[in-house]
Amino acid sequence: MISSLELARLCGVSQGTVDRALHNRSGISARTREKVLRAAEEHGYRPHPGALEILGKTSSTVACVIPSINGVFFMDLLETIRAGIRGLGRRFVIVPVADGAEMLEALRDFSARRCPVAVVVPPEDDMPLPADVTRHTRVVSLLSPCRGESTRFVSPDEERTGRDAVRYLASMGHRCILHLTYSRRAHAIAARERGYTQAMEERGLRPVTRVEKKVSCLAELVAREKATALFCHNDWLALTAVRKLAAAGLRVPEDVSVLGVDNSPTFVSLYPDLTTLEYPGEWIRDQVVRVVTGKEPLKRKPGFRLVQRATVAKRGGG
């Protein structure tokens, strides 16, 4: 790693002249510029990233800090975001962290480096972000909002998703629809639950929500509630449910219909039969890209596209 000073000595010019050549600045003869540029090329000169950071030049890397318990959905979502960031010519790095403290530590580091934007998936809602983090970097949070100056929460309309799920399953003739979800305190979870409950009550149906932990006795629950359909918070949970039901001798979709959410590519190739509501990953990507390029976010929130496959059937077979 040759420095700009060494490069200057090599060419027999001053550091300032090297800088002019490197940045296409005026006030330098074509001949000198050529000479410097050639030497730079030859020695593989690159400015030291740390030096640029010190000078307060905003770094060109976009950092993404996520809890390490990520799963295939995040993997695919991050890949979508990565492509978007890369399309901007910026670097993209992922920092997996074990808890909120580590997350803050990572964010502080990127902030100190003057990363202009960091994407974050908080471990739970309303994690407070201290001023020294948000001072120089705009934090974009996914799935859960954060507390703190100039933080942007990017989320599709999760409540509507809950309603859409009920509407679809009801349109297939189901009246006893169970909601399977998680206990973690997160906007995506709470909002979808609200939407589900609302839509059920509008139809005079009784909402029944159960949390992941209690899924061990799923078949018994289904029998007791006479449920004909399951709305699962994501595809992973849906697959777990399908397996539990199969083990208890219940057929999907003949006995019970199962609807998931996400439709992430990896999951689809792993289990191509699942009927599901597709998470709008491209919209998330676009919103992140807009923040990075300083544009205003799109106001309109997209819905979750229904992908009909083999795990939801009309009630009573068909």
Place this chain on the structure above:
Amino acid sequence: MISSLELARLCGVSQGTVDRALHNRSGISARTREKVLRAAEEHGYRPHPGALEILGKTSSTVACVIPSINGVFFMDLLETIRAGIRGLGRRFVIVPVADGAEMLEALRDFSARRCPVAVVVPPEDDMPLPADVTRHTRVVSLLSPCRGESTRFVSPDEERTGRDAVRYLASMGHRCILHLTYSRRAHAIAARERGYTQAMEERGLRPVTRVEKKVSCLAELVAREKATALFCHNDWLALTAVRKLAAAGLRVPEDVSVLGVDNSPTFVSLYPDLTTLEYPGEWIRDQVVRVVTGKEPLKRKPGFRLVQRATVAKRGGG
């Protein structure tokens, strides 16, 4: 983000004194140290990472550069490595890249920052690493070796894995064993293939290897070759195979036995029935940790533990 100079002015001392307090160095009175430390705490002082990098202090972050087409196996392997690195008190970042050029760019950046070690999963064997990359950072490559000064290739004995697979399946009475693998030029793939071929020939059996792309006609292939067992390069491929066979009306394991490789946690919860050889992720983690801490690598290479579940049966049912 307060600087050490500002901190010094605040406390009415010099920058040098602040430094002494911050680093528990001698030549400072207890009272002054206390004062500085308190102020540092209060203002949330943290040294600027870029400044440290400039001074040639080796950075405390371990970078991992991987092709973005990673899949669940890598996800789980990286999580294992992450925990190991974190146990050392170091930071861990992942950079997903689209191709070799991007990979080099990322490595150059970390090298310029004086990251002492970078873990890398090359897109194919023998990718050349220029001197400006390897000068300051030791590159540990997984799955495929790299060309370049002071590069360390960390890999279990893949050849033995191929032999172990054949030995196991042969012990179950299988004589016509197909090998399903990938066409990518990678050590892990080639070595396992060598082991498989060797072990087959030793037993007087005919090795038949097919590449992923041609799996569309898998059932026909199995019928034509009268194969009773499939050895798949990884669990993902194994699952694909199982599905293809099922679609053609072949039962697993009654008609055909299927053996995978990896046993990564996420995959297991997705498809818990697969009999597989477990990739020694903890050993990889330990080797990486040894490189980071400057210890000599363990010479003994571990085998792949056999995890017997439901997809391999004795030939002729059982």
Place this chain on the structure above:
DNA sequence: TTGTAGGCGTTATCAC
């Protein structure tokens, strides 16, 4: 057209 000086935040070293 070119060279020089100063500053960014930190650490190391020498002087007092």
Place this chain on the structure above:
DNA sequence: GTGATAACGCCTACAA
């Protein structure tokens, strides 16, 4: 026990 100074690599601004 403390302060001043130089150094790292880079950029900006000013001087020649």
